[in-house]
Amino acid sequence: MGTELTIGQLATAAGVNVETIRYYQRVGLLDEPAKPMGGHRRYPAEQAKRLRFIKRAQALGFTLTEVAALLTLEQANACTETRDLALRKxxxxxxxxxxxxxxxxxxxxxxxxxxxxxxxxxxxxxxxxxxx
The missing domain is CATH 1.20.5 (Single alpha-helices involved in coiled-coils or other helix-helix interfaces)
Structure with missing residues (x-):
């Protein structure tokens, strides 16, 4: 099992604020881990990589909808479709x-x-x- 972080630690690791993480959870770009009884949610450290991916894609002009498509394409290993999306952008x-x-x-x-x-x-x- 990898390192797990609090939401504040994740925000710091990814260079975003906590509200950004919560917003990305609301729009479906980031999973929200279950909250243990009497405890705090713990996020896999790998989520920082996903957050940085989202922010870099936004910096290139991709909308959050397009970022969601890129994340789906990443999982599908679909380089041609990703290239087409980048060309359109x-x-x-x-x-x-x-x-x-x-x-x-x-x-x-x-x-x-x-x-x-x-x-x-x-x-x-x-x-x-x-x-x-």
Missing amino acids: RELIETKIRDLEQMHQALSQLVQQCDVGRHGAACPIIDTLAAQ
Whole structure:
């Protein structure tokens, strides 16, 4: 039998807070061990690895639903499906990057209009945002 941890020890080992663990239990990403009579739940130390996996996947932009799919795929040893999911996520990120670049360009143009100055005229940024 491996080492078992309290929820606080598990949180520390995984670099998350206790409420994160409880939330992941509520949404089904993490099992909640049985509570012994008069005692405290004890978590297998390996759960810290699962928690770190979840947090790394989130840092790459995966939603919790997608993380659940990744965890299922991990158990099924389904590399092709995992790759496809990662490709779809990468395409979504590329689209977001393009959208952000367009937003950046539009804001840069508005700021430039302000820098040119309109002496007494309304603010070009406000005018643009208020235009219909």
